[in-house]
Amino acid sequence: MSNAVYQTDFKELKLIKRGKVRDLYDLGDALLMVATDRISAFDVVMPEPIPDKGKVLTRISLFWFEKMADLVKNHLISGNVADFPPACRPYADILEGRSMLVEKTEPLPIECVVRGYISGSGWKSYGQNGAVCGIPLPAGLVESDRLPDPLFTPSTKEEAGAHDINIDFEEAARRIGRPLAEQVRELSLKIYRHGSALAREKGIIIADTKFEFGLKNGELLLIDEVLTPDSSRFWPQDGYRPGGGQQSFDKQYLRDYLASVDWDKTPPAPSLPETVIRNTRKKYLEALQLLTGSADAIR
Numbered sequence: 001m002s003n004a005v006y007q008t009d010f011k012e013l014k015l016i017k018r019g020k021v022r023d024l025y026d027l028g029d030a031l032l033m034v035a036t037d038r039i040s041a042f043d044v045v046m047p048e049p050i051p052d053k054g055k056v057l058t059r060i061s062l063f064w065f066e067k068m069a070d071l072v073k074n075h076l077i078s079g080n081v082a083d084f085p086p087a088c089r090p091y092a093d094i095l096e097g098r099s100m101l102v103e104k105t106e107p108l109p110i111e112c113v114v115r116g117y118i119s120g121s122g123w124k125s126y127g128q129n130g131a132v133c134g135i136p137l138p139a140g141l142v143e144s145d146r147l148p149d150p151l152f153t154p155s156t157k158e159e160a161g162a163h164d165i166n167i168d169f170e171e172a173a174r175r176i177g178r179p180l181a182e183q184v185r186e187l188s189l190k191i192y193r194h195g196s197a198l199a200r201e202k203g204i205i206i207a208d209t210k211f212e213f214g215l216k217n218g219e220l221l222l223i224d225e226v227l228t229p230d231s232s233r234f235w236p237q238d239g240y241r242p243g244g245g246q247q248s249f250d251k252q253y254l255r256d257y258l259a260s261v262d263w264d265k266t267p268p269a270p271s272l273p274e275t276v277i278r279n280t281r282k283k284y285l286e287a288l289q290l291l292t293g294s295a296d297a298i299r
Helices: 051-068 086-095 119-131 168-178 178-201 252-260 274-292
Strands: 014-018 023-026 028-036 076-078 097-103 108-115 147-151 204-216 219-223 232-236
Touching: 014 119, 028 051, 028 076, 028 086, 051 097, 051 274, 097 274, 108 168, 168 178, 178 219, 204 252, 204 274, 252 274
Parallel strands: none
Antiparallel strands: 014 023, 023 028, 028 097, 076 097, 108 147, 108 204, 204 219, 204 232
């Protein structure tokens, strides 16, 4: 198992943001996005990393950026460290496999969430009022049911440590303008349908996911990460049983562990046992193996 990267500190580069998982550096004409091995749950970053998680997320995002290229333009310039500016070369060993050189955009201030199945906060909302983000749903659904059609259910985008808040489409339109809101809704649903169909062929159900978009010279670009176990619920298709929670290839395993201990979901997070770290890593690698056919370079 390779050494984990919890945080990067590239002294010669300009750090502009440290998110829940990614460290972002300004390279002038472009951005350097580095996926660390940090993991968050309930919007709180855990004190221990999951070794190689950043490499898995990067590999999966690169896979999907290629698959979605005909549907939507994205911000990727290169995932190959050899293509990065010379200032990055002293850090090549750390950057290898976990970084992307990307275009600068103006990120939209909303998360574009798509739900194909009812789970998580959507299931909780449905139990309260029979709707999700203002969208009424048929009566009688059970937890983890497949929805008649995928739903676009946006949320706010909060900083690390704060909880994103589900909003309805009208609120999203108020925040970014109706034409743009309609555009990201259409694109999000199109990307989800295409991605979930491909993943299903590989034995993975993508129950829900969130996308981020940015504007560059008025053009909408898909940014950040795409259909990863961090941004999505990945369920094994062969074990799918509606009527309760599902087995998963994502960090639901971690969430379930945290729910079993006496933690109020506010910082600081509790330390993770070695078994939880090891099993979480295993689930991320399984997702990578199923989707791309290979996780050998990371094992």
